[in-house]
Amino acid sequence: xxxxxxxxxxxxxxxxxxxxxxxxxxxxxxxxxxxxxxxxxxxxxxxxxxxxxxxxxxxxxxxxxxxxxxxxxxxxxxxxxxxxxxxxxxxxxxxxxxxxxxxxxxxxxxxxxxxxxxxxxxxxxxxxxxxxxxxxxxxxxxxxxxxxxxxxxxxxxxxxxxxxxxxxxxxxxxxxxxxxxxxxxxxxxxxxxxxxxxxxxxxxxxxxxxxxxxxxxxxxxxxxxxxxxxxxxxxxxxxxxxxxxxxxxxxxxxxxxxxxx
Amino acid sequence: xxxxxxxxxxxxxxxxxxxxxxxxxxxxxxxxxxxxxxxxxxxxxxxxxxxxxxxxxxxxxxxxxxxxxxxxxxxxxxxxxxxxxxxxxxxxxxxxxxxxxxxxxxxxxxxxxxxxxxxxxxxxxxxxxxxxxxxxxxxxxxxxxxxxxxxxxxxxxxxxxxxxxxxxxxxxxxxxxxxxxxxxxxxxxxxxxxxxxxxxxxxxxxxxxxxxxxxxxxxxxxxxxxxxxxxxxxxxxxxxxxxxxxxxxxxxxxxxxxxxx
Numbered sequence: 001x002x003x004x005x006x007x008x009x010x011x012x013x014x015x016x017x018x019x020x021x022x023x024x025x026x027x028x029x030x031x032x033x034x035x036x037x038x039x040x041x042x043x044x045x046x047x048x049x050x051x052x053x054x055x056x057x058x059x060x061x062x063x064x065x066x067x068x069x070x071x072x073x074x075x076x077x078x079x080x081x082x083x084x085x086x087x088x089x090x091x092x093x094x095x096x097x098x099x100x101x102x103x104x105x106x107x108x109x110x111x112x113x114x115x116x117x118x119x120x121x122x123x124x125x126x127x128x129x130x131x132x133x134x135x136x137x138x139x140x141x142x143x144x145x146x147x148x149x150x151x152x153x154x155x156x157x158x159x160x161x162x163x164x165x166x167x168x169x170x171x172x173x174x175x176x177x178x179x180x181x182x183x184x185x186x187x188x189x190x191x192x193x194x195x196x197x198x199x200x201x202x203x204x205x206x207x208x209x210x211x212x213x214x215x216x217x218x219x220x221x222x223x224x225x226x227x228x229x230x231x232x233x234x235x236x237x238x239x240x241x242x243x244x245x246x247x248x249x250x251x252x253x254x255x256x257x258x259x260x261x
Numbered sequence: 262x263x264x265x266x267x268x269x270x271x272x273x274x275x276x277x278x279x280x281x282x283x284x285x286x287x288x289x290x291x292x293x294x295x296x297x298x299x300x301x302x303x304x305x306x307x308x309x310x311x312x313x314x315x316x317x318x319x320x321x322x323x324x325x326x327x328x329x330x331x332x333x334x335x336x337x338x339x340x341x342x343x344x345x346x347x348x349x350x351x352x353x354x355x356x357x358x359x360x361x362x363x364x365x366x367x368x369x370x371x372x373x374x375x376x377x378x379x380x381x382x383x384x385x386x387x388x389x390x391x392x393x394x395x396x397x398x399x400x401x402x403x404x405x406x407x408x409x410x411x412x413x414x415x416x417x418x419x420x421x422x423x424x425x426x427x428x429x430x431x432x433x434x435x436x437x438x439x440x441x442x443x444x445x446x447x448x449x450x451x452x453x454x455x456x457x458x459x460x461x462x463x464x465x466x467x468x469x470x471x472x473x474x475x476x477x478x479x480x481x482x483x484x485x486x487x488x489x490x491x492x493x494x495x496x497x498x499x500x501x502x503x504x505x506x507x508x509x510x511x512x513x514x515x516x517x518x519x520x521x522x
Contacts, residue, residue, distance in 0.1 A: 047312070047335075050311065050312050050313070051308070051311050051312065052311070070340060073339050073340060073343050073344075074308075074335045074336060074339035074340045075335060075339065076339070077338065077339040077342070077343050077358075078334050078335035078336065078337070078338040078339020078340065078342075079331060079334060079335045079339065081338070081339075082334050082338050082360060082362060082410070082418055083334075083418075085360075085362045085363055085412075086362045086412045086416050086417060086418050087416050089362055089365055089412060089414060089416070090414065090415050090416035094364060094365055095362075095363070095364075096359075096363045096364040097338075097359075097360070097362070097363050098357075098358075099343060099346075099358070101343060101346045101347045101350055101356075101358070102346055102356070102357045102358050103355060103356075103357040103403055104350055104355055133401065133403070136397070136401055140394065140397055142364055142394070149343070151346075151347045151350060153350060153351065154351050155347050155348050155350070155351035156347060157343055157344075157347050
């Protein structure tokens with residue numbers, strides 16, 4: 001089967017011009033099919049402040065009210081997405097910027113209100129990722145670049161976590177291609193010691209993950225990331241890699257970061 | 262040959278929620294291949310003001326400095342484009358939002374500085390419209406929706422007039438398909454009397470255009486529009502139609518507005 005790399009870059013990289021440029025250079029050289037999913041970054045918050053839109057957080061999750069939805073649609077699908085697309089084009093990578101609304105690629109349900117009303121936040125309808133169009137784009141030599149937005153199919157854009165989008169794309173495409181899912185962030189991988197950047201665990205399987213959780217040696221924020229990684233693997237994704245954007249080459253080659261198998 | 266309609270809607274329609282919704286409903290029902298190109302509208306100026314970006318105009322043309330480029334990229338490719346795409350999706354039209362940077366669809370040269378430095382404004386490299394990808398998207402059942410932005414191929418987005426983008430797309434696709442180019446604006450067509458909305462000239466050919474110009478019976482703003490229309494026809498576009506967005510159905514059927522042949 002054809003190889004496909006689904007790569008996610010977080011906000012920290014997007015906010016840092018130098019890191020972003022360096023990452024995009026490495027990403028552009030990757031041979032074979034690839035998809036990039038980018039997060040948001042601080043720029044939305046900064047522009048929001050100027051526009052008088054104050055961010056609301058509940059349990060560390062941003063509440064997406066109507067004004068925030070307009071803001072993130074503008075910044076994620078406009079500013080950030082097109083900046084990345086134009087940069088990749090200059091590097092010879094034929095990028096095409098997308099959201100879940102475009103070509104109905106990723107439909108989502110607005111998250112049901114329980115204790116918290118998250119507002120215009122979308123939970124991806126996994127079975128409805130439009131893999132046919134994605135496959136056609138890839139086979140035409142294009143590199144899809146996703147902003148972290150979906151839609152409800154009824155005319156409303158929805159804010160969706162970039163990690164989730166990457167994971168859903170990887171899982172859906174796993175039926176058609178050999179998929180590896182790569183999360184680039186600001187650490188070299190999953191660390192046993194959060195203050196020691198070199199304490200990277202090179203490989204984690206489901207058994208060692210249970211041990212690690214019991215021992216409490218990884219930070220809380222990493223646990224849902226890893227749980228998502230295992231969920232992707234159970235759905236047919238070959239490999240999940242977590243590491244630093246600056247080490248993307250090593251990560252892609254499987255010689256750096258943390259491999260989840 | 263396959264029929265293709267390239268339709269441009271201006272800022273006045275985009276600024277008016279009700280008109281936009283009504284137009285999109287008509288547009289969505291058009292059978293066959295279609296491409297939508299949208300203009301900017303007042304929202305960019307409004308958001309710009311809040312962000313402290315004051316618009317600069319020279320000879321009625323907006324100067325696109327770096328801050329304005331960021332602003333229009335955000336608003337045109339983010340807010341407006343995704344709003345239209347999500348709305349069309351809800352109407353059963355499989356829209357895909359694009360700029361000239363995406364899939365390298367429309368490359369442009371930054372306009373050379375003569376008396377005026379227009380800033381980050383792009384003049385389309387006509388021969389470089391990526392018709393192959395456009396054809397593939399259309400044949401896959403997708404409806405491209407263009408924001409009025411191009412790129413220079415070297416990493417920079419450029420601001421390009423929506424009329425020009427529509428015209429360049431129509432001309433380029435004329436080699437592959439039977440193209441009609443439809444400009445929707447706030448008048449019922451080309452008027453002989455600017456204060457009488459019903460004084461629509463139903464047909465204009467090159468000869469009658471010369472007569473009209475000599476008689477001075479059409480407004481100055483309309484002359485470059487018509488010159489562009491004839492330029493498109495000389496490049497193989499079958500028909501150019503100019504009329505009111507609210508009469509799109511008639512316009513598309515050739516029973517309303519002004520036909521340029």
